[in-house]
Amino acid sequence: MLEISPSKVARVIIPARMLDAKTGRWDTPLDDAEPDSILESRPSDATEDELRSYISDLNRDEQASLVALMWIGRDTFSADDLEEAIETAKAEAVSPTADYLLGIPLLSDYLTAGLEALGYDAEALIDELMK
Numbered sequence: 001m002l003e004i005s006p007s008k009v010a011r012v013i014i015p016a017r018m019l020d021a022k023t024g025r026w027d028t029p030l031d032d033a034e035p036d037s038i039l040e041s042r043p044s045d046a047t048e049d050e051l052r053s054y055i056s057d058l059n060r061d062e063q064a065s066l067v068a069l070m071w072i073g074r075d076t077f078s079a080d081d082l083e084e085a086i087e088t089a090k091a092e093a094v095s096p097t098a099d100y101l102l103g104i105p106l107l108s109d110y111l112t113a114g115l116e117a118l119g120y121d122a123e124a125l126i127d128e129l130m131k
Contacts, residue, residue: 002118003086004058004065009111010125012066012101015051016108048102055098063097064089066111070104073114082118 055063068085071077077085101107115122 002065003061006115006120006125009115010129013108013111015047018047020108052098069114070110072117073110079117
């Protein structure tokens with residue numbers, strides 16, 4: 001059984017999508033694109049800090065479920081193996097969960113896929129939070 005509410009997962013997906021969409025800073029465009037036409041990651045952007053704080057504030061069970069969902073979305077585990085994935089996440093947690101998850105490229109995609117593999121409508125959950 002999932003030990004985190006799907007709504008909390010959606011609260012992670014939203015800022016994770018923003019982070020996934022950003023690029024590193026660049027000062028010399030290689031083409032005629034306007035420098036402001038892409039999303040740049042800037043030190044003054046609080047999105048990552050806020051997401052890191054949100055994940056860190058989750059309890060151990062919620063953090064393990066979040067990692068398990070990411071693994072399911074990444075096809076490391078199947079949806080049928082949710083309990084095993086959660087137990088593995090708890091057993092293998094050696095660094096802060098926020099550090100681990102924020103180091104995963106495409107985190108938002110994996111969490112979305114993980115929710116959907118478990119039968120949740122991730123986009124509906126996200127839409128509800130955005131209202």
